[in-house]
Amino acid sequence: MLMKQALNGFNGIEIGAIRILFATCFVTVIAWPHRKNWRRKDGKHLAIVGLIGNSLPYLLFPIAIAYVPSGVVGVANSTTPLFTLIIGVIAFRKRLSTMGSVGVLVGLVGAIILIAPWYDHGGESQQWGYLSLAIIASACYGLSVNTMGSFLGHLKPRTLTMFALWIASIPSIGILLYSQPWQRIDSLMAVSQPLAAIAFLGIVSTGMATILFVRLIKLSSPLIATSTTYLIPIVALSLGFLDGEALELHHLIGMGGILIGVYFINAQKKAS
DSSP: OHHHHHTTTSOHHHHHHHHHHHHHHHHHHHHGGGTTOOOGGGHHHHHIIIIIIIIHHHHHHHHHHHHSOHHHHHHHHTTHHHHHHHHHHHHHOOOOOHHHHHHHHHHHHHHHHHHOTTSOTTTOTTHHHHHHHHHHHHHHHHHHHHHHHHHOTTSOHHHHHHHHHHHHHHHHHHHHHHHOGGGGOSOGGGGHHHHHHHHHIIIIIIIIHHHHHHHHHHHSOHHHHHGGGGHHHHHHHHHHHHTTOOOOHHHHHHHHHHHHHHHHHHHHHHHO
16 A cells, blocks of 8 residues: 555656665664674675565566555465475475475465456456566565575674665666656655655565564574465455455455465474
């Protein structure tokens, strides 16, 4: 819903860029004393977390929300545990049990039903392509989380978040210099509400949440940490419904499949 408000003053790419800059400023202030807590070989892994795990998803999600109900995009975001597990097995050589395999299959079927590319979507049959951007963003999270868990566990959460956001801010600055949103703004008051929404998203939903999320990875595992997205479909669809967005049967079926899939994945982790 906050992204919807932000779209009243900026386009999706600008929202993602400004959000990252707000987050970067906030985290830098609280993490500056720990800036020396890193090793040179961390650079490539921090780049993955910064660019693929932060910059790219925060550009893709606002674009998706501009064309797809925010509740449905929130459901798509719940595929993050599935991608975390799949990428962990393929790229990081992690073990996958039978129960985990069932969870991945059921969850991916749920995601396909959610997107429903065969459905007309009320005369806008191409909108499922924009929803796929949210799915790609979730896959980016999966790669980033596995990278943090496998290679950056020695860094303090604030330090890791600060360096990752510094890297993510580079393309964000370039995007804003290219688009120059200030050229079309008559006054600061005209965009005060969209800016306030982006500031909240940046400081709270990106800055603070990422620090806590990295801390959770250190205390548990990437898979358990991404299980926090289990609540996103329920919250997102509920808020979207309250905001007047329509819910259709395939949305609910797809959400059910995703939740059943991540339940099996979580049960697999507990069993191991």
